[in-house]
Amino acid sequence: MLQLKHIRKAYRTDDFTQVALDDVSVAFRDSEFVAVLGPSGSGKTTMLNCVSTIDRPTSGHIYVDGQ
Numbered sequence: 453m454l455q456l457k458h459i460r461k462a463y464r465t466d467d468f469t470q471v472a473l474d475d476v477s478v479a480f481r482d483s484e485f486v487a488v489l490g491p492s493g494s495g496k497t498t499m500l501n502c503v504s505t506i507d508r509p510t511s512g513h514i515y516v517d518g519q
Contacts, residue, residue, distance in 0.1 A: 454503065455479040459512035461498050472498040473509070 461473040473495045480486055488496045501507040503514060 453480065453482055453515075453517060455515040456499075456503070457513045457515070459499070459502060459509045459514065461495075461502060461507065462510045473502070476512075 456476055456478050459473050459476040460471070463470045463472065476495070476499060488500065490496050498507065502509045
C-alpha cells in the first residue's frame with residue numbers, strides 16, 4: 453500500500469515561493485490501477501516525483517507498506 457499524508461511541495465527562489473502541492477493526502481491499495489488526471493500545472497508530475505523519490509516533499513509523509 454502507498455499512502456501520502458499532508459504532502460506539500462514548494463519551490464523557493466529569493467523572494468518568491470511557488471506551491472505545487474498543498475496538503476495532498478491519498479492512499480492506494482495493493483494491485484490498484486490508478487490514473488492521475490488534471491489540468492496542466494496542477495501538480496501531477498510533482499506528486500509522482502515525490503512518490504518515486506526523485507523529489508522530496510517540503511512537508512508531509514509518504515508511507516510504503518506502513519513504513
